Amino acid sequence: MNIVIKQIAFDGAEHKKEIELRYKVLRRPIGLNYTQEQLDAEKDEFHFAAFDGEKLAGCLLMKAIDKDEIKMRQVAVDETYQGKGVGKALVLYSEKFAAENGFSVITLHARKTAVPFYAHLGYEIVGEEFIEVSLPHFKMKKDKL
Numbered sequence: 001m002n003i004v005i006k007q008i009a010f011d012g013a014e015h016k017k018e019i020e021l022r023y024k025v026l027r028r029p030i031g032l033n034y035t036q037e038q039l040d041a042e043k044d045e046f047h048f049a050a051f052d053g054e055k056l057a058g059c060l061l062m063k064a065i066d067k068d069e070i071k072m073r074q075v076a077v078d079e080t081y082q083g084k085g086v087g088k089a090l091v092l093y094s095e096k097f098a099a100e101n102g103f104s105v106i107t108l109h110a111r112k113t114a115v116p117f118y119a120h121l122g123y124e125i126v127g128e129e130f131i132e133v134s135l136p137h138f139k140m141k142k143d144k145l
């Protein structure tokens with residue numbers, strides 16, 4: 001396995017692989033799919049991908065909220081690659097991107113099952129548990145980038 005992390009364009013073959021992976025990892029297991037409207041709204045977001053050769057192992061999006069805050073979204077690692085450091089590499093890469101681009105706070109909505117993963121990487125829970133896409137979530141943030 002030789003993982004290369006990079007930013008990818010909003011359209012094209014790599015983006016298509018990103019949508020397929022997100023559907024497989026994040027939506028199909030809960031019986032949902034993305035609408036075209038939701039996907040179109042991601043045009044101005046930053047799309048990051050972890051490739052093992054031609055195979056997409058993981059992805060992560062970032063959405064600018066204001067000049068200081070950027071939101072991490074849609075973190076997904078293919079099941080066969082989970083637990084091998086791919087998620088961590090994506091998060092670290094996106095943190096560097098955020099810092100280099102002048103953001104000082106990263107926020108995210110973590111599925112309850114993924115809270116230990118983000119906590120391990122220095123993210124703190126902010127506020128109470130809430131439901132999103134039918135699953136329990138916590139808002140988390142990191143402000144020492």
Ligand SMILES: CC(C)(COP(=O)(O)OP(=O)(O)OC[C@H]1O[C@@H](n2cnc3c(N)ncnc32)[C@H](O)[C@@H]1OP(=O)(O)O)[C@@H](O)C(=O)NCCC(=O)NCCS
Binds near residue numbers: 025117
């Ligand atoms: C959650 C997810 C993104 C983590 O990515 P991953 O590639 O499997 O995780 P990594 O192998 O990079 O783990 C990084 C570190 O976090 C730790 N970690 C990962 N998942 C953990 C968990 N559930 N509990 C505790 N620690 C965890 C690892 O032990 C590792 O520690 P180390 O750096 O000391 O070795 C991935 O498993 C996934 O896509 N899961 C399904 C979808 C999902 O829940 N996405 C997040 C939505 S908010």
